[in-house]
Amino acid sequence: MASQIQQNLVEKNKAYASSFTKSGLALPPAKKYAVVTCMDARIDPSSAYGISLDDAHAIRNAGGSARNALRSLVISEQLLGTNEILLVKHPGCGMLTFKNEDVKGVVEKNLGSEAAAEVKSWDFLPFSDLEEAVREDARYSNESKLIPEYVGISGWVYEVETGKVRTVEDR
Amino acid sequence: MASQIQQNLVEKNKAYASSFTKSGLALPPAKKYAVVTCMDARIDPSSAYGISLDDAHAIRNAGGSARNALRSLVISEQLLGTNEILLVKHPGCGMLTFKNEDVKGVVEKNLGSEAAAEVKSWDFLPFSDLEEAVREDARYSNESKLIPEYVGISGWVYEVETGKVRTVEDR
Numbered sequence: 090m091a092s093q094i095q096q097n098l099v100e101k102n103k104a105y106a107s108s109f110t111k112s113g114l115a116l117p118p119a120k121k122y123a124v125v126t127c128m129d130a131r132i133d134p135s136s137a138y139g140i141s142l143d144d145a146h147a148i149r150n151a152g153g154s155a156r157n158a159l160r161s162l163v164i165s166e167q168l169l170g171t172n173e174i175l176l177v178k179h180p181g182c183g184m185l186t187f188k189n190e191d192v193k194g195v196v197e198k199n200l201g202s203e204a205a206a207e208v209k210s211w212d213f214l215p216f217s218d219l220e221e222a223v224r225e226d227a228r229y230s231n232e233s234k235l236i237p238e239y240v241g242i243s244g245w246v247y248e249v250e251t252g253k254v255r256t257v258e259d260r
Numbered sequence: 261m262a263s264q265i266q267q268n269l270v271e272k273n274k275a276y277a278s279s280f281t282k283s284g285l286a287l288p289p290a291k292k293y294a295v296v297t298c299m300d301a302r303i304d305p306s307s308a309y310g311i312s313l314d315d316a317h318a319i320r321n322a323g324g325s326a327r328n329a330l331r332s333l334v335i336s337e338q339l340l341g342t343n344e345i346l347l348v349k350h351p352g353c354g355m356l357t358f359k360n361e362d363v364k365g366v367v368e369k370n371l372g373s374e375a376a377a378e379v380k381s382w383d384f385l386p387f388s389d390l391e392e393a394v395r396e397d398a399r400y401s402n403e404s405k406l407i408p409e410y411v412g413i414s415g416w417v418y419e420v421e422t423g424k425v426r427t428v429e430d431r
Contacts, residue, residue, distance in 0.1 A: 091427075094291060094344050094412070095346070095430075101309070101310020102308060102423075102425040104310075105308050106422060106423035109422060111302070112421050114301075114420065116300075116302075116352060116357075117301075120268075123299070128318055128319045131282070131285045133313050135304050135306060136276055137273060138272070139268050139271070139272020139275075142304050143302055146299040147320050148320055149319055149321075150331070151319075160322060160328060160382065160385070161322040161328075163367065163379070164363065167371070168358060175265065175269060183287055184335075200406065211331065214331070234372075234378055237371060241263055243263075250283050251283070
């Protein structure tokens with residue numbers, strides 16, 4: 090039987106599809122950029138970052154990590170023609186609240202030793218300083234041989250408490 | 261100087277922040293679920309999948325890959341209390357249009373041999389059959405020791421041409 094979450098998806102989507110008018114959009118993003126931001130539930134990138142349907146690739150993961158996004162960024166640029174990246178992290182991020190050993194401890198406690206062995210060598214990519222983490226991701230992207238020089242890279246902070254974005258880093 | 265894309269972010273965000281009323285939301289998603297979907301520019305998960313601000317983690321990457329999302333899913337479940345995952349892929353996905361050797365060839369041609377060497381062992385996670393790819397990601401999630409049995413997993417297809425979602429797989 091469908092869960093409440095699944096029912097919500099089906100019902101809300103029915104309403105969305107009934108007034109859908111955006112057929113025939115091309116595969117590559119019209120505005121040729123990609124946003125990397127956090128999976129955090131308090132962020133709606135379309136509204137908060139002003140991304141209209143078909144404008145941009147939106148890559149989201151825990152912490153908005155550029156490292157974790159690199160596979161997607163290579164596809165975005167090399168196959169789908171994007172040439173600018175916005176990196177956006179936020180205060181109050183879960184990734185500011187734990188260290189690698191903390192999450193590994195929780196995995197071992199909750200999921201057992203086999204699960205713990207699987208994540209033993211993982212970097213969950215937590216960070217302790219928000220703006221430094223934005224700058225570090227911008228540096229990482231700048232230095233990556235997989236992101237060519239012509240790609241614009243900028244780093245931002247989005248404040249989940251105010252809805253405001255501010256710039257941190259720009260190449 | 262700020263690019264047009266950056267100016268768009270700043271201007272649209274100013275309007276968004278000026279009517280922002282959602283301070284004080286808790287870090288864990290209120291509806292305790294996570295969505296994994298594609299970075300594709302033609303998808304607005306909030307509207308199309310009925311995700312209100314603070315409902316759910318939204319994880320997005322090229323193809324909506326559960327494998328690429330696993331780090332984020334572990335954090336979502338083990339640290340932030342989510343217990344249901346919706347996996348959503350779409351027809352017309354870029355990942356249906358190339359093979360690993362194609363993207364590696366493009367990287368070598370455009371970015372040179374050092375870049376090619378870096379991605380030599382990579383799996384860019386393309387797929388050739390959409391529904392089978394959804395089922396494969398559901399299987400992968402079901403079988404992962406890092407996703408406990410109590411987590412609900414369902415697989416979906418979102419049609420970018422019609423705005424409609426349909427179910428493929430449910431555990």
